[in-house]
Amino acid sequence: MENVQIDHIGIAVRNLENATAFYKDILELHQIETEILEERKLKIAMIPIDETRIELLEPMEGEEAVSTFLKKRGEGIHHIAFSVTDLDRILKRVVEKGIRIIGKPSIGAGGKRVVFLHPKDVNGVLVELVEQPKTVEEG
Amino acid sequence: MENVQIDHIGIAVRNLENATAFYKDILELHQIETEILEERKLKIAMIPIDETRIELLEPMEGEEAVSTFLKKRGEGIHHIAFSVTDLDRILKRVVEKGIRIIGKPSIGAGGKRVVFLHPKDVNGVLVELVEQPKTVEEG
Numbered sequence A, B: 001m002e003n004v005q006i007d008h009i010g011i012a013v014r015n016l017e018n019a020t021a022f023y024k025d026i027l028e029l030h031q032i033e034t035e036i037l038e039e040r041k042l043k044i045a046m047i048p049i050d051e052t053r054i055e056l057l058e059p060m061e062g063e064e065a066v067s068t069f070l071k072k073r074g075e076g077i078h079h080i081a082f083s084v085t086d087l088d089r090i091l092k093r094v095v096e097k098g099i100r101i102i103g104k105p106s107i108g109a110g111g112k113r114v115v116f117l118h119p120k121d122v123n124g125v126l127v128e129l130v131e132q133p134k135t136v137e138e139g
Helices: A016-026 A065-073 A087-096 B016-026 B065-073 B087-096
Strands: A005-012 A033-037 A042-049 A052-059 A076-084 A101-107 A113-117 A127-131 B005-012 B033-037 B042-049 B052-059 B076-084 B101-107 B113-117 B127-131
Touching (some): A005 B005, A016 A042, A052 A065, A087 A101, A087 A113, A087 B016, B016 B042, B065 B076, B087 B101, B087 B113, B087 B127
Parallel strands (some): A005 A052, A076 A127, B005 B052, B076 B127
Antiparallel strands (some): A005 A076, A033 A042, A042 A052, B113 B127
16 A cells, blocks of 8 residues: 655746745745756745645746746646655556656656656646655565 | 645546546545535545545536636646635735635635635635634644
């Protein structure tokens, strides 16, 4: 049985600073960490909320995936990331069920393995699967 | 200080049964509760994930909000619901900051007070605020 959690909810925004205002001013969430993901050409802000996080994504010059989303649909919720304990086992089932994978598994933030599933095969939701590092207890 | 949590993530779907397949078959989440919200003309499926939930929304005959979303954008993530402890205090600040409220606070699922904020004022995200019932401890 997987220990599934919502790792984060990704939101595409044009300007990180403007976008954090709602979370600071209205929801009083001040523990916001910004980071530049050089390889993915993204500026991100991570906002912890209880056991999960909101991830705001601002594309930098030359970025494609989030930029295209912004051009087509404007700012808004971009993806949901579920964390799982055994990514390979899940991916086997993903393939069996005919759900398409976008690209291939890669190493994302925090050195974790991540993979994206095609939104057309998951009711319009861009799903990111994030593999949680195994802990000793799970042995 | 608010005790903010993500109450649920709402996803608009055309067919509830088809949409639950991903959560059952791939993520092995089998604790799914379906419900009919007569007043809102919605069939919903609630899928608990750790401390939060995915809410799948299928509009019934005559429903407007989710139906319009499906027509315009197709299936996909529809809203994020944040739970807060003092809705009136938050709403005061919402008004001060010029964020528009859609309709007015109403009683939603579980008898909780809910209000929706205009996505144009929250970076393209349709935000639902859900008031958690006060517990004795909070006194």
